[in-house]
Amino acid sequence: MNPELLNQYPSIADLASRARRRMPHFSWEYLDSGTGRETCVARNITALQNIRLVPQFMKGEQTLNLATDLFGTRYNAPFGIAPVGLTGLMWPGIEQMLAKTAARYRIPYCLSTVATADPESIGPATDGMGWFQLYPPKDTAMRRDLLERASAAGMTTLVITADTPMQSRRERQRRAEVSVPPKRTIKTYWRAAIRPSWSIATLAHGLPRFHTLEKYVSSTDVAEIGAFMNASMGPFDWTYLEQTRQEWQGPMLVKGLLNPQDARRCIDCGADGVIVSNHGGRQFDGAPATIEALPAIANELAGDGVILFDSGVRSGLDICRALAMGAHFVLLGRGFIYGAAALGQRGSDHVADLLLADLESNLGNLGCNDPATLASYLPA
Ligand SMILES: Cc1cc2nc3c(=O)[nH]c(=O)nc-3n(C[C@H](O)[C@H](O)[C@H](O)COP(=O)(O)O)c2cc1C
Numbered sequence: 001m002n003p004e005l006l007n008q009y010p011s012i013a014d015l016a017s018r019a020r021r022r023m024p025h026f027s028w029e030y031l032d033s034g035t036g037r038e039t040c041v042a043r044n045i046t047a048l049q050n051i052r053l054v055p056q057f058m059k060g061e062q063t064l065n066l067a068t069d070l071f072g073t074r075y076n077a078p079f080g081i082a083p084v085g086l087t088g089l090m091w092p093g094i095e096q097m098l099a100k101t102a103a104r105y106r107i108p109y110c111l112s113t114v115a116t117a118d119p120e121s122i123g124p125a126t127d128g129m130g131w132f133q134l135y136p137p138k139d140t141a142m143r144r145d146l147l148e149r150a151s152a153a154g155m156t157t158l159v160i161t162a163d164t165p166m167q168s169r170r171e172r173q174r175r176a177e178v179s180v181p182p183k184r185t186i187k188t189y190w191r192a193a194i195r196p197s198w199s200i201a202t203l204a205h206g207l208p209r210f211h212t213l214e215k216y217v218s219s220t221d222v223a224e225i226g227a228f229m230n231a232s233m234g235p236f237d238w239t240y241l242e243q244t245r246q247e248w249q250g251p252m253l254v255k256g257l258l259n260p261q262d263a264r265r266c267i268d269c270g271a272d273g274v275i276v277s278n279h280g281g282r283q284f285d286g287a288p289a290t291i292e293a294l295p296a297i298a299n300e301l302a303g304d305g306v307i308l309f310d311s312g313v314r315s316g317l318d319i320c321r322a323l324a325m326g327a328h329f330v331l332l333g334r335g336f337i338y339g340a341a342a343l344g345q346r347g348s349d350h351v352a353d354l355l356l357a358d359l360e361s362n363l364g365n366l367g368c369n370d371p372a373t374l375a376s377y378l379p380a
Pocket residue numbers: 030031032082083084085086112113114115133161255277278279280281282310311312313331332333334335
């Protein structure tokens with residue numbers, strides 16, 4: 001833990017404002033935006049903040065234990081890094097930073113199918129903390145190959161994303177002219193030029209490429225691969241989920257669930273758990289906040305599968321809130337990217353430090369030394 005950084009950037013919001021000043025406008029807008037009028041992005045955050053926990057006092061000396069077991073692996077804390085695509089557009093080499101943070105802090109990092117680094121380079125860097133996220137391709141041979149590559153690279157857990165049945169319009173990204181690769185216009189060059197550290201890092205690293213997918217398109221052209229991805233995804237249905245279950249030997253989670261019946265059916269199809277998520281408000285602006293959807297799913301599964309939670313988490317206190325409402329584990333997407341874009345490797349590590357410090361402080365002030373008991377701190 002770096003005490004100087006803790007004072008300089010005491011919250012994820014401080015890292016986000018530094019990241020915004022360092023990233024070109026199109027990269028920032030890709031990262032930070034939601035869809036539609038972004039009511040879902042705001043709802044995720046405010047609904048979490050509205051969850052109250054009631055402290056219990058006079059418990060004497062407390063020994064806090066944050067270690068959490070998931071599928072036979074011990075993680076040092078009940079949080080991890082959610083899959084984020086097109087990562088190199090936000091900061092070059094970001095996947096390697098996230099992988100190192102995961103390895104150092106012993107927390108999971110889930111690599112996206114559409115990240116800009118491949119499982120072969122990221123799996124070993126995570127030192128056993130790597131997971132792999134699959135956007136379901138129509139072509140089952142491609143699916144099998146992706147799963148084999150993830151497994152061979154040491155990724156322990158498969159996350160299959162359900163909540164992107166089609167592309168979302170994302171108006172803010174359209175306004176910012178986000179495109180892959182970035183458009184070669186005067187505006188784009190100008191936007192990159194006024195962010196010299198990003199531009200120098202990009203020149204040194206090369207423009208972002210979809211390394212994982214190049215094999216299936218026999219091309220390194222990102223526009224071509226982007227079009228290929230859009231054409232080759234889905235339809236994702238229950239049969240597809242069952243087939244994927246047959247092909248993946250390790251734990252499998254379905255990501256993007258908001259409906260208790262869907263969650264139950266995922267478990268019936270052989271999933272080991274679900275991730276309650278609305279993709280950080282990036283797909284459907286009318287969706288409930290994930291913290292609003294969580295209790296009904298926890299109630300439906302009632303211990304039959306593991307429940308992970310994401311969307312809107314920005315602090316250790318938010319992690320406490322999600323655990324209290326029925327989650328077993330929590331993921332953050334934007335939070336870790338803000339940190340890495342703000343300060344590089346130090347920033348990605350700093351997000352883990354901030355979350356640990358905030359968890360410790362809030363659990364201590366609640367009088368709770370076991371995060372698994374947080375439900376008993378909800379108001380009567
Ligand atoms: C820039 C960006 C890219 C994302 N790409 C993916 C992806 O490739 N696959 C996926 O399953 N989820 C993706 N997500 C969703 C995240 O995994 C996660 O659900 C979301 O970020 C959680 O919300 P938060 O950012 O408020 O923590 C992405 C999110 C962001 C912000």
